[in-house]
Amino acid sequence: MQDIGIGTDIEDVRRFENLRDPAFAAFLKKNFTQTELDYCLSKDSPASHLAARYAGKEAVIKALSSLNITHIFYPVIEIVNNERGVPCVRINTEYNEKLHIKLSLSHSSGMALAFCIIIQEA
Amino acid sequence: MASFDENTIKNIFCEVLGIPAEEVTDTLAYNSCVQWDSLKHLQMVAMFEEKFDIEIDMDDIIAMENYGKVKEILHKYLT
Numbered sequence: 001m002q003d004i005g006i007g008t009d010i011e012d013v014r015r016f017e018n019l020r021d022p023a024f025a026a027f028l029k030k031n032f033t034q035t036e037l038d039y040c041l042s043k044d045s046p047a048s049h050l051a052a053r054y055a056g057k058e059a060v061i062k063a064l065s066s067l068n069i070t071h072i073f074y075p076v077i078e079i080v081n082n083e084r085g086v087p088c089v090r091i092n093t094e095y096n097e098k099l100h101i102k103l104s105l106s107h108s109s110g111m112a113l114a115f116c117i118i119i120q121e122a
Numbered sequence: 123m124a125s126f127d128e129n130t131i132k133n134i135f136c137e138v139l140g141i142p143a144e145e146v147t148d149t150l151a152y153n154s155c156v157q158w159d160s161l162k163h164l165q166m167v168a169m170f171e172e173k174f175d176i177e178i179d180m181d182d183i184i185a186m187e188n189y190g191k192v193k194e195i196l197h198k199y200l201t
Contacts, residue, residue, distance in 0.1 A: 015161060023138045026168035027161075058160065073180045074164065 001122035005069075007062025009055040011112045016047040016054070031057070031074040033092070039081070051112035052105040053079050059116035060089055060101065067120050069097060079103065089116075098122075124174045126200035131193060134169045138162055148190030166192075174200060 018024050028037060032053065040049035056079045064072055076093040089101040098121040106113045124130075135146045139157040152158050167183050170176070176199045186192045 011161070022172075023134075023165040023169045026172045027165040030168045030171065031164055054161070070184075071180070073183070 003067055003120045003122070005063040005065075005067035005116075005118040005120065007059040007064070007066065007116045007118075009058035009062065009114050011051040011055045011058075013045075013047050013051045013107065013110055013112055016050040019046070033075075033078045035080055036078060045109075048107045048109070048112060052107045052114065055112045055114035056087060056089070056103050056105050056116070059114035060103065060118075063101075063116040063118040067097075067118060069095075069099075069120075071095070079105075124200065126197050128193060130173055131170070131196060134166055134173065135189065135192075138166045138169065146189055148193075149188060151188040153187070170196060176200070 016024075019028075028050070032040075032050075036053055040046050040053060043049045057074050057077045060077050061073070064070070072091055072093065072095060076091055078090040078092055079087050080090065082088050087103050087105050089103050091099070091101075100119040100121075102117045104115045132143055132146050135141070135150070136143050139155065139162055141155075141157060150158075152163065163183075163186070167178055167186070171178060174196065176196075178195070178199065182195045182198075186195055
């Protein structure tokens with residue numbers, strides 16, 4: 001028996017440009033892993049990548065929520081690219097559900113988009 | 123850990139949401155304030171944690187649905 005959850009999110013890239021703002025810096029430190037920050041901040045356009053990662057976390061949370069899973073939150077959701085550049089989701093906390101998470105990210109200069117599908121095995 | 127200070131909380135609301143202090147009342151709510159979205163919510167939570175040197179539980183972060191509730195929750199951590 002399987003159940004499927006879906007989630008999507010879209011973010012304005014400009015909102016991720018103010019790296020020197022104290023509130024934004026505190027937000028990044030709390031909600032992104034060091035691996036995610038190292039990856040995003042190594043890019044020519046960190047804001048696009050930060051926005052896409054954040055949209056990805058939102059999409060994962062929405063997909064989890066559609067499966068009535070509400071105990072997994074931003075800081076423990078880590079999105080890292082595999083060797084082919086495909087974003088993969090790691091949940092860095094203990095959880096009992098059997099989940100298969102698929103995530104797609106996209107961004108232009110202005111907007112970042114994420115779509116997530118989660119298959120939960122009973 | 124710092125002590126409870128409503129002015130600090132209000133200043134964080136004004137700074138992060140970009141609204142004047144007179145608009146920050148107990149009824150100011152997540153679902154009715156256009157500036158208060160999930161990104162701003164997490165930025166405010168991060169600021170509360172930094173300013174007050176506390177760590178806020180996930181359930182409390184979700185429960186912070188209006189300014190009055192935010193004060194009530196932070197009071198719990200700061201007393």
